[in-house]
Amino acid sequence: MIDTTNQLHAHDKHSPFWQNAYLYFDRAYTTMHLDETWRTVLSTPKRVLTVSCPIRMDDGRIQVFTGYRAQHNNARGPFKGGLRFHPSVGLDEVMALAMLQTWKNALVDLPFGGAKGGVVCSPHKLSITEKERLTRRYTAEILPLIGPDHDIPAPDVGTDSQVMAWLLDTYSMMVGHQSLSVVTGKPVSIGGSPGREEATGRGVICVLRKFLATQNKSLEDLRVAIQGFGNVGYHTARLLDELNATIIALSSKEGGIYNENGIDITSAQRYYHENGSLADFPDAEPIPNDELLTCDCDVLVPAAMENTIDETIAPHVEAHTIVEAANGPITPKADEILRENGVTILPDILANAGGVTVSYFEWVQGLQNYFWSLNQVQNELQKVMDRAFDAVNAKADESDCDYRTAAYTIAISRVAEASRLKGLFP
Numbered sequence: 303m304i305d306t307t308n309q310l311h312a313h314d315k316h317s318p319f320w321q322n323a324y325l326y327f328d329r330a331y332t333t334m335h336l337d338e339t340w341r342t343v344l345s346t347p348k349r350v351l352t353v354s355c356p357i358r359m360d361d362g363r364i365q366v367f368t369g370y371r372a373q374h375n376n377a378r379g380p381f382k383g384g385l386r387f388h389p390s391v392g393l394d395e396v397m398a399l400a401m402l403q404t405w406k407n408a409l410v411d412l413p414f415g416g417a418k419g420g421v422v423c424s425p426h427k428l429s430i431t432e433k434e435r436l437t438r439r440y441t442a443e444i445l446p447l448i449g450p451d452h453d454i455p456a457p458d459v460g461t462d463s464q465v466m467a468w469l470l471d472t473y474s475m476m477v478g479h480q481s482l483s484v485v486t487g488k489p490v491s492i493g494g495s496p497g498r499e500e501a502t503g504r505g506v507i508c509v510l511r512k513f514l515a516t517q518n519k520s521l522e523d524l525r526v527a528i529q530g531f532g533n534v535g536y537h538t539a540r541l542l543d544e545l546n547a548t549i550i551a552l553s554s555k556e557g558g559i560y561n562e563n564g565i566d567i568t569s570a571q572r573y574y575h576e577n578g579s580l581a582d583f584p585d586a587e588p589i590p591n592d593e594l595l596t597c598d599c600d601v602l603v604p605a606a607m608e609n610t611i612d613e614t615i616a617p618h619v620e621a622h623t624i625v626e627a628a629n630g631p632i633t634p635k636a637d638e639i640l641r642e643n644g645v646t647i648l649p650d651i652l653a654n655a656g657g658v659t660v661s662y663f664e665w666v667q668g669l670q671n672y673f674w675s676l677n678q679v680q681n682e683l684q685k686v687m688d689r690a691f692d693a694v695n696a697k698a699d700e701s702d703c704d705y706r707t708a709a710y711t712i713a714i715s716r717v718a719e720a721s722r723l724k725g726l727f728p
């Protein structure tokens with residue numbers, strides 16, 4: 303028996319973020335008949351760092367922001383995972399997301415472990431110069447943990463290619479040479495990969511298409527509701543629209559819009575960019591965020607934050623399929639209710655793995671200083687996503703289980719095997 307009292311996850315056993323991530327792991331692990339002693343090793347983060355970042359604000363005040371970097375498991379390769387700027391970021395949240403990232407990277411068979419970082423801030427309330435100073439200070443504070451062979455951050459909620467450019471520059475200045483592969487999701491002009499920005503959305507489409515094909519259905523005329531209109535939500539909506547699906551509902555944090563005949567995505571994106579919200583968008587009716595999740599549609603795509611579909615929402619979901627474009631949008635209780643109601647869930651570690659897959663391509667390109675065309679990136683992405691979907695689909699058939707359990711089983715067994723083969727140090 304392993305004593306868990308001093309382990310990192312024991313401190314956060316009551317946090318819903320950590321609990322949900324752990325429950326999904328534990329549910330699959332229990333069915334796998336693996337050695338019990340590895341259960342704690344595999345679920346405990348390897349390293350967690352908390353930093354404080356004092357920044358001079360534009361009005362002369364000094365404000366201190368808290369940041370985190372959690373590294374979950376690196377049995378299969380360097381740590382890799384996003385960096386989030388959001389007011390609700392916390393230690394347990396980054397630990398949970400780092401664990402999810404370990405399973406995601408293993409599922410799509412990338413040579414990476416899982417990590418996640420975050421800074422507690424409201425990025426939209428910071429000026430561009432304040433955001434730059436915060437990014438640079440956070441990078442300097444986590445410097446001992448990151449590097450192209452150690453831990454490679456990428457964009458997530460509230461961060462973008464500009465934030466990655468500042469991170470790259472700060473790291474390069476501190477180590478004394480340009481180090482392209484310390485970060486992915488950079489602008490293409492400074493070593494980013496074509497196709498990275500849209501990659502998560504494109505991956506969502508690959509997985510949804512493959513699933514629909516198993517049901518002899520196609521994207522055409524599918525009625526889709528999308529929660530969240532940031533990087534992932536927008537590109538998912540745009541690509542679905544291009545493939546003749548009908549986007550009937552869209553939302554951002556401030557509220558949603560609905561039009562049963564379909565929303566014009568190009569106009570909605572322009573409007574969102576100009577106004578910072580979708581409120582009062584012409585040619586659509588307003589819809590509250592909760593109602594979007596339960597509206598009459600074929601496919602629901604949560605592409606915003608964690609735990610937005612809980613046990614109060616789940617019984618009212620009308621979609622036959624949910625594609626988890628966001629990380630952890632469905633709580634374990636809601637997951638159970640949805641499965642009982644016959645809703646198919648394409649889980650986050652499969653559905654949104656397109657982003658980290660193209661990040662892997664970007665890392666490889668940076669290491670080799672040899673850059674690919676957009677066409678090559680899109681073709682390689684499609685191959686990785688198709689292979690991952692086929693493996694999960696076959697596992698679900700073979701074990702007569704849901705897609706999440708199948709995906710976790712494949713991912714955990716890959717990480718468990720790498721950990722077992724490497725053994726314990728010392």
Ligand code: NAD
Nearest residue numbers: 458459460502530531532533534554555606628629654657
């Ligand atoms: P983003 O910051 O670009 O966009 C987030 C969007 O969600 C915004 O439109 C915001 O207004 C909206 N939102 C927030 N709370 C909401 C709510 N309660 N209801 C409706 N909308 C809400 O972030 P992103 O990069 O698009 O990430 C979205 C999700 O996808 C996150 O869970 C993230 O971890 C996950 N993800 C992102 C990537 C990536 O490449 N960016 C990769 C994999 C997974």
